[in-house]
Amino acid sequence: MLNLASHLLLRRRTALQNQHLLFHNNLVKRRLLSLLLLSPQTQQISQYVRTTSSPSLSIWRRKKEIGKEGLIVAKELKRLQSNPVRLDRFIKSHVSRLLKSDLVSVLAEFQRQDQVFLCMKLYNVVRKEIWYRPDMFFYRDMLMMLARNKNVHELRRVWEDLKREEVLFDQHTFGDIMRAFLDSGLPSEAMDLYDEMRQSPDPPLSLPFRVILKGLIPYPELRDRVKDDFLELFPGMIVYDPPEDLFEDEELIKESEDD
Secondary structure: OHHHHHHHHHHHHHHHHHHHHHHHHHHHHHHHHHHHHHOHHHHHHHHHHHHHOOOOOOOOOOOOOOOHHHHHHHHHHHHHOOOHHHHHHHHHHOHHHOOHHHHHHHHHHHHHOOOHHHHHHHHHHHHHOOOOOOOHHHHHHHHHHHHHOOOHHHHHHHHHHHHHOOOOOOHHHHHHHHHHHHHOOOHHHHHHHHHHHHOOOOOOOHHHHHHHHHHOOOOHHHHHHHHHHHHHHOOOOOOOOOOOOHHHHHHHHHHHHHO
């Protein structure tokens, strides 16, 4: 009887020790997690994940595969683009009846092919669809395509549309679009976008600034302005400055090749 009581007491003591150890481990995990979440780097990563990995993923970010009907329409649009009357008639009779997924896919394919004229036609169609909702990824793709083709006129028109619809870009999207502008030789438009970025209600992040600073290397004066803002917003961070003669050497090489 005594042995049984000792055995039960030992089992109870072991169970209490295990519970105490489990409680201690959970407490340590919670403290480590709270410290991790407080770090600026983790906050930036978590914000990026929230903006790029949403359960209700934007239709403009889903994988776009053109269906059979979409392929037929795309081919016909390219064939008719030199005939404005027949093109508009075809858009009204066929394009407007496309499934949403096909219309989105055809637009994405034309953007990939840099078909500016047809992209703008479909851009107008999309914005009149009953299912259309203002979306920053829709406008991001249009702006980047227009920047690649240096079509400033249509770029400004699209920008006015998104402002009217009160579309807000996150910091990463601002950085990506501005870098596309700079890579396409549109520094003035890029800096206009930078002013919009600085007025955004989103808190500034260091990564988009680094993307922009890299794109601004060919424009030292503009880069100094953004660099000053960066160092003011993120004191203690380091910015890599390329050698001053980097672009002088590149210009000499280009001139010698031309000769």
